[in-house]
Amino acid sequence: MAKLLYKNAEALIPVQKIVLEAGAAVNDKARTIRTSDIPDVLGAVAGIGVGGAAGLGLLSILGVSGLSAAGITSGLAAAGAIVGGGMVAGIGVLAAPAVILGVGGYALLASGKKKKLAQAKEALLQEAIRKHDAIIRQLKNELNASEERITYLNTLNLLLQGAIKDLKADLAL
Template sequence: MSGEKKTVSKEKDTYVKKKKDMNFQSVDSMQSVVNVVNEAAVALNDKNRTIKESAIPEVLAGALGAGIGGVGSFAALYGLGVVGLSAAGITSGLATAGAIVGGGMVAGVFVLAAPVAGLAAAGVGVVSHLKNKQLRQEKERLYKEALKKHEAIIKAMKAEADADKERMDYLQSLNILLQQAIKDLRHDLGIVA
């Protein structure tokens, strides 16, 4: 129990306060971690579930392909499998947007950037009202939940050691994503591993 209190006081002393140094700069930016934690919960309740049945199959396949070694952050790892960010997808999207004003892909950059610039000015005011205390509380809650799910996934991997390859790949991909999420949340919370 005293070790737990020590960790909490340590968190207060070293919590990352500068947004630019945070892995998760807003509550919204943690949605991808929520998705992985939720997927882990479903995986633990359904021993037949594999990547194919997952709500985030591309993300899981990307994590499995990348492993944990070469990826710097959870966001980068999660983004590996996000559909729609291919070069073909981006260029066709820009060309479509540019066609609105009679141009091509380059015009599309300006068509898409104009609303963003206006919204950014309004967004600065909204973001400034997001209380750091709420962000920190959500990180702490999500960190604890990710730890629980990570431990449960490891137990499931051991208990299901004789499961087929698809199931083991699924559990391993969740393990990788949870490890990276925990690492990044730990950084933001100032927890020394």
């Protein structure tokens, strides 16, 4: 099974740098590898409590009123009786809301983060495609540019191609 290349927003930073550099390359025809941030970019690219309250509330309702020793033990016994057990089973019954709500809350947050990351990847992919097209146009328009400039634009072209491929692969998972 394939694995995500960009597991979080921080992992997208190298691609963002490439896209920004491509934009700068298009806007500044004198820009080359020596005058750009490309060495940094290359280096970066190469390295590519609610449930607890519910349980406590149930404990105080099921047992002798209050949270005294008698109230706690009778509450645990009553909760355990729900599943055919005693006080020890009651601990599990009363902990269940905390666990369920905790896991549910985590799943909800993780799902939201995953959706937000996918949206960021999609936006970055579209921007990378636009910059890639712009770099290709620059290469066609600057046929008489210096060898250093052509090398710079070709390097950006290759980096953008790789970023586009990787973002598409991540979004396909």
